[in-house]
Amino acid sequence: MGGSTNLPPGFHFFPSDEELVIHFLRRKASLLPCRPDIVPTLPLNRYDPWELNGKALKAGNQWYFFSHATQSRTSRNGHWNPVGADELVSSGGSNVGLKKTFIFSIGEEPFQATKTNWVMNEYHLLDGNGSSSSSGSSRKRSHKKKGHSDKESSNWVISRVFESSCNSHASFQEEDMELSCLDEVFLSLDDYDEVSLPKN
Numbered sequence: 001m002g003g004s005t006n007l008p009p010g011f012h013f014f015p016s017d018e019e020l021v022i023h024f025l026r027r028k029a030s031l032l033p034c035r036p037d038i039v040p041t042l043p044l045n046r047y048d049p050w051e052l053n054g055k056a057l058k059a060g061n062q063w064y065f066f067s068h069a070t071q072s073r074t075s076r077n078g079h080w081n082p083v084g085a086d087e088l089v090s091s092g093g094s095n096v097g098l099k100k101t102f103i104f105s106i107g108e109e110p111f112q113a114t115k116t117n118w119v120m121n122e123y124h125l126l127d128g129n130g131s132s133s134s135s136g137s138s139r140k141r142s143h144k145k146k147g148h149s150d151k152e153s154s155n156w157v158i159s160r161v162f163e164s165s166c167n168s169h170a171s172f173q174e175e176d177m178e179l180s181c182l183d184e185v186f187l188s189l190d191d192y193d194e195v196s197l198p199k200n
Contacts, residue, residue, distance in 0.1 A: 013038070013059040017089045020064075020123050021097035025158045028066055029125055039158065041066040048075045049104050049118040049161050062162040069124065069157045078106040078113065080120055089123065098124045121160040 015023070027034050039057050042065040047055065049063075056063035073080035080102035089097035102120040107113035 013057065013064070017087075017097070017099055017121075017123065018091045020158055020160070021089050021125065022091050025066075025097065025123055025125060025156060028158070029156045039064050039066055043067060044070060044080075044159070045072065045074055048077050049116075049120070049163070052161055056161070062160055064158065064160055066156060066158050068155050073102060078104055078116075079108075080104055081113075081115075088126075095126055097126050100124065117164045119162055119164050123158045123160075125156075 024034050024039055040055070042052075042056060044067045052058075052063040052065070056065040081104075082100060083103050084101050087099040087101075088095045089099055100122045102122065104116045104118035104120070105113035106116060
């Protein structure tokens with residue numbers, strides 16, 4: 001899958017941290033379909049950030065993709081360095097995820113690398129599946145039946161990459177920003193297997 005969104009006209013993909021974890025990452029880790037199924041899976045160490053266009057999902061000046069969590073966040077021309085403290089992602093009063101922030105530096109040696117303006121937010125599930133213990137136990141049984149271990153399912157992360165300049169990222173990614181009516185309707189579709197329209 002390439003960088004096209006396949007969204008109907010008028011829809012825009014600007015999810016909040018909570019929506020990335022709940023609507024996309026948790027469903028991916030639980031082996032459930034993501035609706036809309038528009039975020040591709042990419043190996044993080046294969047691409048430099050400026051090579052994501054046409055490969056990751058592009059939304060404005062941001063790129064989104066799933067990948068497997070790894071300790072070595074290196075690419076052909078550089079590496080991602082962690083910055084700041086990890087942030088908790090909450091939903092309904094409960095902590096469901098963790099947000100890590102990285103800056104891309106060009107060069108192999110840490111002390112000789114050149115920092116860039118490329119930023120990556122990497123989202124992890126806090127407990128491996130972001131669900132309660134009761135629903136989590138049922139998912140564990142389901143994973144075992146399908147041959148998927150808990151370690152495999154909890155290994156997924158979703159990343160948002162952007163080039164920071166003039167606070168362009170913060171201009172539309174504020175926590176208190178309200179979604180448009182169309183966006184709310186579209187994001188709610190992943191809670192239903194089928195959507196039936198009323199007949200005239």
